[in-house]
Amino acid sequence: MRNRENLIPVYYRLAEDIKHQIESGVLKDGNILPTEAQLGEQYAISRMTVRQGIALLAEAGLIETVKGKGSFVTRLRLNQLVIDLKNNGTGKEKLHYKLIGVNLIRNNLELARELGFSGETNVIMVKRLLVKENLPVAIEEKFLRYQKGKPLLETQLEYADFPELVAKHQDSVPVRNDMAISVSVLSAEQAKLLEADEMLPALVVKQVIYAKEDISLGVSIMVCHKDRFELTATSYPLSGRL
Amino acid sequence: MRNRENLIPVYYRLAEDIKHQIESGVLKDGNILPTEAQLGEQYAISRMTVRQGIALLAEAGLIETVKGKGSFVTRLRLNQLVIDLKNNGTGKEKLHYKLIGVNLIRNNLELARELGFSGETNVIMVKRLLVKENLPVAIEEKFLRYQKGKPLLETQLEYADFPELVAKHQDSVPVRNDMAISVSVLSAEQAKLLEADEMLPALVVKQVIYAKEDISLGVSIMVCHKDRFELTATSYPLSGRL
DNA sequence: CAGTGGTCTAGACCACCTG
DNA sequence: AGGTGGTCTAGACCACTGA
Structure with a gap:
């Protein structure tokens, strides 16, 4: 699924989708995300591209990834200003x-x-x-x-x-x-x-x-x-x- | 150049090398980094791996990358605490x-x-x-x-x-x-x-x-x-x- | 136009965690 | 042992920059 017709990258769309799920409460604090393989299948993109989106979310502090286990929703670090x-x-x-x-x-x-x-x-x-x-x-x-x-x-x-x-x-x-x-x-x-x-x-x-x-x-x-x-x-x- | 004998990833070593060059003044504010292809050759790693290291440096605020031009050393954002x-x-x-x-x-x-x-x-x-x-x-x-x-x-x-x-x-x-x-x-x-x-x-x-x-x-x-x-x-x- | 970084793929092997 | 994320490759095409 290359990035056609729309100019924004696919991994960015993935990240925004998940972000909205978190902000609207669909995904709650502590919930586990689908695995990278699953997300790749859902969005019909390769795993490396999924990882790019995941990395964005982790950077923003919305999720944390744990080796061997999965990626988890975290409360935003609102204590850091x-x-x-x-x-x-x-x-x-x-x-x-x-x-x-x-x-x-x-x-x-x-x-x-x-x-x-x-x-x-x-x-x-x-x-x-x-x-x-x-x-x-x-x-x-x-x-x-x-x-x-x-x-x-x-x-x-x-x-x-x-x-x-x-x-x-x-x-x-x-x-x-x-x-x-x-x-x-x-x-x-x-x-x-x-x-x-x-x-x-x-x-x-x-x-x-x-x-x-x-x-x-x-x-x-x-x-x-x-x-x-x-x-x-x-x-x-x-x-x-x- | 796979990650043998040493446990730390290659892209991390690359990032630290460049970081030390910046902190010691070898690379100064505004200097351009070698291109991703050049770095890949120097370290004998693939371009995607180079990019992972570059991304680390950008995240830390040590460099900025500009599409079509290159990556440049930036002064750390010490104004943000x-x-x-x-x-x-x-x-x-x-x-x-x-x-x-x-x-x-x-x-x-x-x-x-x-x-x-x-x-x-x-x-x-x-x-x-x-x-x-x-x-x-x-x-x-x-x-x-x-x-x-x-x-x-x-x-x-x-x-x-x-x-x-x-x-x-x-x-x-x-x-x-x-x-x-x-x-x-x-x-x-x-x-x-x-x-x-x-x-x-x-x-x-x-x-x-x-x-x-x-x-x-x-x-x-x-x-x-x-x-x-x-x-x-x-x-x-x-x-x-x- | 050639060169750069940005995106993306389809594989691979590894270290880690859990049953 | 099977599943997960972490690392890495060797390609590819694109959009943007500059001369």
Whole structure:
């Protein structure tokens, strides 16, 4: 059964059929799917093509396959949410970045150790303000390993997001980004920058970018105005494309 | 080149080889990979097997393939972080759940509309306290569509996490979970439950569970003590299994 | 036009699970 | 032992890209 008249691939149709059966409750959590051979017969397609469809469903988290047993419907992993740092902040309005300052902090072992920058005691600190419609939204402080011969370009400082900035500045390849979300209150200095009251509660987002083998490449701390910034996440991307 | 002596599949070795080339900087962002035919020749394997390895890399977000052109190294999507609601909270210590109350709120159109429960005006509200080592960590309020003949069992109320609870209580299949993270201050009542001071800043995590076609099935609001709860996320799961 | 990735086949052998 | 999914092959045709 080659893919004639209709442009969408057969394995994709198979995957969608099963997906709809799951979402409508025909196939329930824990149910076993027909075997790959059976599905191949039903759809009159070869087993490898069936497997391609099965793989899509497994990737989306709708089913799990167990060697020697079969494929089983699983509850979607709705406990895993994806937070997309782009399209995040406060609505669709464009954010502007206002550079406050760039410092090279030399030989501060204390700081370097705190940032996890083993073997490097010179730290670059970048501080900038996120502005939306002339209203300050958050303060960003970024700490980077000093890297000889890799200057920070003006344009990078103004526009690049954090993982991108690290990638541009480092020879090492960033492979992981860890995030911690917590709550604080604004200091006098922070309140002034954000044009808000001191002691106002604030959302604090800390990121650490790692190269392979857990080598820390950079740390970013965002202090966000509580009424002008909201973090959102959704489970959807994990089960996307189907 | 069948898979002899070594137990790991060939396509997996291929994927790991390329992964290491990317992580060590041999292959850089934007570089094109050898064609599938070339890789097949290099590794002395068939093209379908090469494609299996390529698919792994694409799934992990390390490369992107473009029809008619080739496969290209991409920067990892470190802007997408995954929040895993299990293993989240405050360390590895086990959380206990203390049920505060269950209410059936009848014919409250205002509330039902606010929750997005179209066509259903009866709402079940579950309130419970998250406790760690005898210290209250967060207050949870869950709102569920009333569903005839689907009682909430004691055990579910005590242990089930929110998406699971919704799945158990509803006939509809949950397919999406949206989350919003914001900041608030404790009310007098909340402060009392959390054994904390009134007006203390608090992390607020709101979740909405949907069935297909954006039908809202349930809403959960967690108010977390700022010093006893921290949300963490990592980019790792998206690029996992390699 | 030649080259690329995307789809698909009809086989094969294997490792794993269950009765 | 018989059934399942996991791996792999050696072909084939297609749609898309670029020169």
